[in-house]
Amino acid sequence: MPKIAEIIAIGSELLTPQRVDTNSLIVTEHLNLLGVEVVTKHVIGDDRERLTEAIRRSVDRSDIVILIGGLGPTEDDVTRDSAAAALGRKLVLSLEQESVLISRFRRINRPMAKINLRQAYLLEGAEAMPNPHGTAPGQFVSTDRGAVALLPGPPRELQPMVENELVPRLRPVLPPQVIRVRTFRITGIGESDLDTLIAPVYTKYANPVTTLLSSTGDLFVHLRATAESVKQADALLREVGNPIAELLGDRVYSEDENESLEMVVGRLLRKQRAKIATAESCTGGLLAARLTDQGGSSDYFVAGYVTYTDAQKAEILGVPRELIENHSAVSEPVAAAMAEGARRKANATYGVSTTGYAGPDGGTEFDPVGTVYLGIAGPAGTRVLRVRYGGDRYRTRTLATQGALDLLRKTLPK
Amino acid sequence: MPKIAEIIAIGSELLTPQRVDTNSLIVTEHLNLLGVEVVTKHVIGDDRERLTEAIRRSVDRSDIVILIGGLGPTEDDVTRDSAAAALGRKLVLSLEQESVLISRFRRINRPMAKINLRQAYLLEGAEAMPNPHGTAPGQFVSTDRGAVALLPGPPRELQPMVENELVPRLRPVLPPQVIRVRTFRITGIGESDLDTLIAPVYTKYANPVTTLLSSTGDLFVHLRATAESVKQADALLREVGNPIAELLGDRVYSEDENESLEMVVGRLLRKQRAKIATAESCTGGLLAARLTDQGGSSDYFVAGYVTYTDAQKAEILGVPRELIENHSAVSEPVAAAMAEGARRKANATYGVSTTGYAGPDGGTEFDPVGTVYLGIAGPAGTRVLRVRYGGDRYRTRTLATQGALDLLRKTLPK
Numbered sequence: 001m002p003k004i005a006e007i008i009a010i011g012s013e014l015l016t017p018q019r020v021d022t023n024s025l026i027v028t029e030h031l032n033l034l035g036v037e038v039v040t041k042h043v044i045g046d047d048r049e050r051l052t053e054a055i056r057r058s059v060d061r062s063d064i065v066i067l068i069g070g071l072g073p074t075e076d077d078v079t080r081d082s083a084a085a086a087l088g089r090k091l092v093l094s095l096e097q098e099s100v101l102i103s104r105f106r107r108i109n110r111p112m113a114k115i116n117l118r119q120a121y122l123l124e125g126a127e128a129m130p131n132p133h134g135t136a137p138g139q140f141v142s143t144d145r146g147a148v149a150l151l152p153g154p155p156r157e158l159q160p161m162v163e164n165e166l167v168p169r170l171r172p173v174l175p176p177q178v179i180r181v182r183t184f185r186i187t188g189i190g191e192s193d194l195d196t197l198i199a200p201v202y203t204k205y206a207n208p209v210t211t212l213l214s215s216t217g218d219l220f221v222h223l224r225a226t227a228e229s230v231k232q233a234d235a236l237l238r239e240v241g242n243p244i245a246e247l248l249g250d251r252v253y254s255e256d257e258n259e260s261l262e263m264v265v266g267r268l269l270r271k272q273r274a275k276i277a278t279a280e281s282c283t284g285g286l287l288a289a290r291l292t293d294q295g296g297s298s299d300y301f302v303a304g305y306v307t308y309t310d311a312q313k314a315e316i317l318g319v320p321r322e323l324i325e326n327h328s329a330v331s332e333p334v335a336a337a338m339a340e341g342a343r344r345k346a347n348a349t350y351g352v353s354t355t356g357y358a359g360p361d362g363g364t365e366f367d368p369v370g371t372v373y374l375g376i377a378g379p380a381g382t383r384v385l386r387v388r389y390g391g392d393r394y395r396t397r398t399l400a401t402q403g404a405l406d407l408l409r410k411t412l413p414k
Numbered sequence: 415m416p417k418i419a420e421i422i423a424i425g426s427e428l429l430t431p432q433r434v435d436t437n438s439l440i441v442t443e444h445l446n447l448l449g450v451e452v453v454t455k456h457v458i459g460d461d462r463e464r465l466t467e468a469i470r471r472s473v474d475r476s477d478i479v480i481l482i483g484g485l486g487p488t489e490d491d492v493t494r495d496s497a498a499a500a501l502g503r504k505l506v507l508s509l510e511q512e513s514v515l516i517s518r519f520r521r522i523n524r525p526m527a528k529i530n531l532r533q534a535y536l537l538e539g540a541e542a543m544p545n546p547h548g549t550a551p552g553q554f555v556s557t558d559r560g561a562v563a564l565l566p567g568p569p570r571e572l573q574p575m576v577e578n579e580l581v582p583r584l585r586p587v588l589p590p591q592v593i594r595v596r597t598f599r600i601t602g603i604g605e606s607d608l609d610t611l612i613a614p615v616y617t618k619y620a621n622p623v624t625t626l627l628s629s630t631g632d633l634f635v636h637l638r639a640t641a642e643s644v645k646q647a648d649a650l651l652r653e654v655g656n657p658i659a660e661l662l663g664d665r666v667y668s669e670d671e672n673e674s675l676e677m678v679v680g681r682l683l684r685k686q687r688a689k690i691a692t693a694e695s696c697t698g699g700l701l702a703a704r705l706t707d708q709g710g711s712s713d714y715f716v717a718g719y720v721t722y723t724d725a726q727k728a729e730i731l732g733v734p735r736e737l738i739e740n741h742s743a744v745s746e747p748v749a750a751a752m753a754e755g756a757r758r759k760a761n762a763t764y765g766v767s768t769t770g771y772a773g774p775d776g777g778t779e780f781d782p783v784g785t786v787y788l789g790i791a792g793p794a795g796t797r798v799l800r801v802r803y804g805g806d807r808y809r810t811r812t813l814a815t816q817g818a819l820d821l822l823r824k825t826l827p828k
Contacts, residue, residue: 015452017443018627020434029431038429039464041457050453057471192527195488203489211426211460212488215568222427257432278699278720284706285692285699288720292698295774295807303726306692306702306718308711312760316717316730346726360709370522390522392547393709394570 002226003063003146003174004039005031008054010070010079011153012045023068023158027151030162034170035177035226036064046076048085055086055148063146064170069153071136073115079150080121080139087141087148089124093117097128097137104135123150129165133157140169147173177226180233182208182241183257184221186248187406194219201243208236216395217402218261221248253409261405262290268412269300269350276408277346278304279317279338281329281355282372286401303346307338317341330355330367332384339375340382350411351377352404358396372400374407383411417477417560417588418453419445422468424484424493425567426459437482437572441565444576447638448584449591450478460490462499469500469562477560478584483567485550487530493564494535494553501555501562503538507531511542511551518549537564543579547571554583561587591640594647596622596655597671598635600662601820608633615657622650630809631816632675635662667823675819676704682826683714683764690822691760692718693731693752695743695769696786700815717760721752731755744769744781746798753789754796764825765791766818772810786814790821797825 007028009021021043028038039062044051051070058065070079084091097120105112119136122128129138129149134157139150149166151158186194191214198221202210208225223241227233245252253264269276278288288304291297305316310329313319319337327333335355343351356372363369374385385407389399421442423435435457442452453476458465465484472479484493498505511534519526533550536542543552543563548571553564563580565572600608605628612635616624622639635658639650659666667678683690692702702718705711719730724743727733733751741747749769757765770786777783788799799821803813 015442015455017439017446018625020436020439022434025431025434028429032431039459039461040468041429043455045453047453054454190524192487192530196527196529199489209426211490213427216570222430280699280718283703284711284715285694285702285718285720288694288699289697289703292720292722293807295772297698298722301698301722303722303730304694304699304718304720305730306699306706306720308706308715308717312717316719316759345730358709388523390518390524393707395547 002177003036005036005064005066006040006042006058006062007038007066007068008042008044008051008058009068010044010046010051012076014043014069015045021068023151023153023155026155026159026162027066027068030167031064031066032179034167034174035179036170036174037226046070046078048078048082051078051082052085055083059086059143059148065148067148067150068158069151071119071138071150071152073113073118073135077118080118080123083148083150084123087123089141091121092124094120094122094128097122100130100137101135127169129161129169131157131161133160138165140166142173176228178228178230178233180225180227180230180237181257182223182225182237183255184245184248184252185254185256185259185261186219186221186251187217187253187261187402188251189219191219194221197247198244201247202240205236205240208240210240217399220257250410253406260293261402261409262293265291265405265408265412266294266297266300268409268414272413274300274349274412275302275346276300276350276352277302277342277348279342279351279353279375280304280306281308281313281338281353282358283354283397283400283404284308286397287352287354287404290401290405302348303342305342305345313338317345328364330357330371330373332373332386335373335375335384336377336382339377339384343377349378350408351375352408354400354404356396356400358393358400360393370396372396372403374400374404376404376407376411378411383407417450419450419478419480420454420456420472420476421452421480421482422456422458422465422472423482424458424460424465426490428457428483429459435482437565437567437569440569440573440576441480441482444581445478445480447593447595448581448588449593449640450584450588460484460492462492462496465492465496466499469497473500473557473562479562481562481564482572483565485533485552485564485566487527487532487549491532494532494537497553497562497564498537501537503540503555505535506538508534508536508542511536514544514551515549541583543575543583545571545575547574552579554580556587592642592644592647594639594641594644594651595671596637596651597669598659598662598666599668599671599673599675600633600635600665601631601667601675601816602665603633605633608635611661612658615661616654619650619654622654624654631813634671664824667820674707675816675823676707679705679819679822679826680708680711680714682823682828686827688714688763688826689716689760690714690764690766691716691756691762693756693765693767693789694718694720695722695727695752695767696772697768697811697815697818698722700811701766701768701818704815704819716762717756719756719759727752731759742778744771744785744787746787746800749787749789749798750791750796753791757791763792764822765789766822768814768818770810770814772807772814774807784810786810786817788814788818788821790818790825792825797821
């Protein structure tokens, strides 16, 4: 059984509509590396009773409990008192911490207010964790099932304390264990279809844990394996990940958590020294914006033409007027002519086009709102894909951009 | 006694080192506007037992409990089950929700997997809250001391549901109190400068409560007045809001909370039946994308040219080669020529241009990374603004787009 942890971030400012707790991310990262799973996070205001109650419950349920913030010298810094009450331990003045505090104030040449002495009190049996960047020492308490730690709230005090003080003290308390992760980034399939496809594989395994995430046409599958060694964890990731990779096939555009679809396309274009130009109607510049999102994109991006009127499609891209009159601007031949026109006009290796009805108004019986034609013209010829998206204007435009980038990815040599 | 709330965000992905819960910020903002204080937030993984236990405790302690996420169709979406267990209520298939689901899938032209039917189950006695942006309806349950609500996790689904469905249902549950809000949307000033400017006014008043919010060049000042009547609340908003409006002057682009800068520009263009074209370099299509963000933008948007190379600037926009050679592509005369070229090429009333160094590489001693020239050509002539932004590529591109739209707003007749 892997050890489990809870994190409690303390501070009324973290309960306003403006602030999120990001300290817990640093702590989570290090706990995961030690094989500890974070099962719950809490944010609690500067409220003695609520905090005491929360600490008591967390300590009952979980092996490791990390308290962040509320270690300042003022009346509303309640973490020390609440932890003492929850753990049934006294707070004891540490003479060593008192002299650390006094010499710190002497060094920064400021008088020490009497209330600062509060920061020299430790929980009975706690070890102080030095804080070179602030006045509040951290505290580490071993318990029967694990540990409780008190950490300062300012990130520049917290981060070095986690790395230099907390991790070395936690390691001996924990069974040797590693966590390894494998990620698939996917497009071109809906979330429920994705789940239907791969659930038969992943539901057979409790380890690795499989998670699906989705945001407007962009999906993630995360596998997280826990084992005693890197080798074992990687074997688990192969055992479950390889059949999933096979089922997903070409829908996987990257196995790098941080590589977006536009980054993949940029990488493939750069590799073959190809140039790209876009011709957009319904996506209105979004496709060009994504292709130029990365620094250095001028290596492959030449030009983007947002031709919103028929006249512009004709004048800039050379789409024949009759083609538009006979087929309408939202049609397969016009998408093809737009892609070819962009390629020619920019003297690029590839031209990509979008034309469709993003809504809310417009559309025809055959091509209702949400219909988009995606065109791609390249050395091997021209290809058009007709797609139909559901949802609002934002969704149609985003999915059309995603669809065009994915078509490009599949067309480019790997 | 004000009512108190707890928020539980559900999803194992929110317990990884990569992700924070930001949905609770939206919910907190609206609860605060209703006079409800959020006292604790939790993040819990896709774990039936832990979640059930957490909901049970929250409902015991707090008046309002908001559950966010875990309403998807898959096995690891456990919120419905856990809420049912915690509240001691059955889950009942809603025939109405079933037909909503079926018609949604029909509309987006995709087959409905059988597991999607899970999303049509409601807690006994719950009201469904419609979700026009996704498949999972929200749920609202009245309780003795307040309410429990289930909301979908994707922010684009959550936000409108909070505003349009949750708030109206919560209001009758809460003690009567009039809260009136006045909003200023502002650009062209930094957050700390804004605060320095208006703090002398607003800090004199505890009511209305003044909040500053900012997201990459887009700022909000919210005044929130609490009173026993609309008349009293509005008088408070005038007393504090009018001097603030005077200090801000033309930096305020809208007093409508939901009117973005591109909506203001679109409104002004439509009013005078003017047409617009864009010529972009560093913003790579983002400016065109924002101008075409609204339905019906073809009323005023004609064309966008993303000219990433010197050759394209010359060929498409007619920027003289010598101008680029003598001044470089990132310069005042080139920005002017780009705006004029776009105006001419598209036969538009106005042409707007951006050229700059978005980074991370590039720049010169005189024009370091972050420097952008914004051009505007119109019936009254051409104007160029040189601006210097700090931060990364994303920030520079976003701020340049914002700057160009604001320049356009100030140029257009009111």
